[in-house]
Amino acid sequence: AQRVTQPEKLLSVFKGAPVELKCNYSYSGSPELFWYVQYSRQRLQLLLRHISRESIKGFTADLNKGETSFHLKKPFAQEEDSAMYYCALAETSGSRLTFGEGTQLTVNP
Amino acid sequence: EPEVTQTPSHQVTQMGQEVILRCVPISNHLYFYWYRQILGQKVEFLVSFYNNEISEKSEIFDDQFSVERPDGSNFTLKIRSTKLEDSAMYFCASSDRQDEQYFGPGTRLTVT
Numbered sequence: 610a611q612r613v614t615q616p617e618k619l620l621s622v623f624k625g626a627p628v629e630l631k632c633n634y635s636y637s638g639s640p641e642l643f644w645y646v647q648y649s650r651q652r653l654q655l656l657l658r659h660i661s662r663e664s665i666k667g668f669t670a671d672l673n674k675g676e677t678s679f680h681l682k683k684p685f686a687q688e689e690d691s692a693m694y695y696c697a698l699a700e701t702s703g704s705r706l707t708f709g710e711g712t713q714l715t716v717n718p
Numbered sequence: 719e720p721e722v723t724q725t726p727s728h729q730v731t732q733m734g735q736e737v738i739l740r741c742v743p744i745s746n747h748l749y750f751y752w753y754r755q756i757l758g759q760k761v762e763f764l765v766s767f768y769n770n771e772i773s774e775k776s777e778i779f780d781d782q783f784s785v786e787r788p789d790g791s792n793f794t795l796k797i798r799s800t801k802l803e804d805s806a807m808y809f810c811a812s813s814d815r816q817d818e819q820y821f822g823p824g825t826r827l828t829v830t
Contacts, residue, residue: 643818652722653761653809653821695761703749703815705763705774 611636613698615709622686623717630681630712632670632696640698642672642679643706647693656694657681666690686716720744722822724810730828734799739825741793741810750793751811751819752785754778761809767793800829 612635622628634640642659657665659672659679670681679696696709723742731737743750752764765775767785784796793812797804807826811819 645821652823655818655820658818703813705751705766705776706753706761706819707763708761710760 611707613709615712617712619713621715628683628686632679643697644681645695688716691716724822728826737797739795743812747812747814749813752795753809754806756806805829
């Protein structure tokens with residue numbers, strides 16, 4: 610069965626500092642990995658998906674199949690990055706998403 | 719930009735009552751999903767729906783739950799006889815297969 614783990618429930622950094630939100634997964638095949646973000650009082654929205662290999666709002670995430678990780682990184686955090694971040698896995702496009710527990714990121718001024 | 723909408727935003731119901739949660743997916747999307755998040759826990763998949771039938775469901779989605787697309791625009795989740803442990807945030811999502819799942823704002827269900 611697939612599983613997604615985000616070991617940090619809370620992460621606090623200062624503005625301008627680098628940030629890394631950790632995500633590990635277990636799945637026997639080749640999954641699709643995503644990062645979703647939920648800003649205060651807003652809906653879940655897609656931030657990144659590994660197959661597009663984009664940088665969105667300065668965030669990047671690299672799929673490491675050897676370590677089964679998909680960590681989210683940003684070199685210089687901004688206050689507006691404060692939000693709940695969820696790592697998620699899907700077996701194929703369109704299939705169910707399995708979410709991690711989420712990491713609440715707070716960027717302090 | 720089109721969005722998934724959900725009504726009501728908050729529903730309070732008594733244990734044992736039936737409740738229907740409503741969702742309007744994005745109009746050209748063909749795949750629909752329900753997820754739930756119990757307070758302090760993960761977002762969990764309940765069910766996916768395509769071509770007027772359930773395509774996948776989780777172990778949570780037992781006989782008390784049902785889904786329907788009654789009129790080509792709404793997508794509903796019915797809980798026949800609510801339990802206290804059904805209290806959660808329920809999210810609807812839709813996608814057009816090759817793209818991301820777009821989530822609604824959620825319905826907070828409180829069972830008393």
